[in-house]
Amino acid sequence: MDNISTVRTYEQFREDFPEWLITIRNPSELFTRQPGYFVSQAFCVIGALLCLGHAMHRGGRWPFLWLASALSGLMIEGCFYFSPFGETIWLSPTAIDLFGQRIPLFIFFVYPFFYYQAFWAVSKLQLKCRWSEHIATGMLVVLFDFPFETISIKFLHWTLHESEQMLQERVYSVPWTLLLFFAVTTFTFSYLFHNIRKWLDRTALDRWAAGSMRVELLAAIGAATLSLSLGSTLFLAFNYPLHTMLGIPNGVVTVGVFVSVLTIFWKFDRKSNRRMPYK
Numbered sequence: 001m002d003n004i005s006t007v008r009t010y011e012q013f014r015e016d017f018p019e020w021l022i023t024i025r026n027p028s029e030l031f032t033r034q035p036g037y038f039v040s041q042a043f044c045v046i047g048a049l050l051c052l053g054h055a056m057h058r059g060g061r062w063p064f065l066w067l068a069s070a071l072s073g074l075m076i077e078g079c080f081y082f083s084p085f086g087e088t089i090w091l092s093p094t095a096i097d098l099f100g101q102r103i104p105l106f107i108f109f110v111y112p113f114f115y116y117q118a119f120w121a122v123s124k125l126q127l128k129c130r131w132s133e134h135i136a137t138g139m140l141v142v143l144f145d146f147p148f149e150t151i152s153i154k155f156l157h158w159t160l161h162e163s164e165q166m167l168q169e170r171v172y173s174v175p176w177t178l179l180l181f182f183a184v185t186t187f188t189f190s191y192l193f194h195n196i197r198k199w200l201d202r203t204a205l206d207r208w209a210a211g212s213m214r215v216e217l218l219a220a221i222g223a224a225t226l227s228l229s230l231g232s233t234l235f236l237a238f239n240y241p242l243h244t245m246l247g248i249p250n251g252v253v254t255v256g257v258f259v260s261v262l263t264i265f266w267k268f269d270r271k272s273n274r275r276m277p278y279k
Contacts, residue, residue: 169251
């Protein structure tokens with residue numbers, strides 16, 4: 001016979017698990033307390049759904065891009081909040097919160113909202129070099145994310161504790177390391193999303209024409225899962241030797257990386273003889 005304490009613990013788990021998994025609050029009450037936060041959430045959710053509608057209308061690889069970016073957000077936020085670093089950020093309550101009220105549901109819509117717009121804008125630039133395309137995508141996502149992070153932190157939509165050394169150096173309340181992380185992660189995401197399909201399917205296809213369902217799903221899932229690990233590795237490759245070992249401030253490291261990649265972007269695209277098709 002099971003121990004009484006074990007049975008009570010299991011019963012307590014069964015009772016608390018639904019509330020731990022998902023917490024639902026009254027939206028009107030939240031709007032009264034933090035109207036700006038509520039509007040920000042609605043803006044991101046509606047924007048992501050509009051991007052999804054556009055992707056379905058355009059067809060090709062665009063729906064898979066939306067799916068991959070949503071999965072990427074799930075991976076990034078999940079790994080962050082369930083890691084020791086998750087204790088350094090706390091978000092204000094939202095209408096739907098997950099996993100012990102730690103992760104708001106709307107945050108998963110932010111990634112397809114930003115990623116999709118960045119990819120679409122870059123696809124219209126007629127860049128000559130593929131590397132320029134990946135760099136431009138990463139920088140555009142940072143350009144979208146920076147004002148979003150600034151406003152959210154200023155109005156206490158979420159709080160980043162300064163107890164974490166990597167988050168101490170900031171620009172307009174946004175940690176420099178956060179901007180660098182999103183830039184390199186999006187860069188690797190763009191690279192993997194396009195190249196995994198190329199590695200799996202040697203058929204000559206237009207860049208945004210869809211291949212087989214199996215290949216496109218593998219490319220989407222692979223880009224979402226591998227971009228986090230490769231992006232984190234690339235982030236540490238920049239940050240650890242320059243900041244941790246040499247003591248260079250994070251702001252200088254981030255600005256230096258951005259200036260360097262923008263210079264590479266300009267040189268690669270200007271020197272390339274190949275012009276990407278306008279779609």
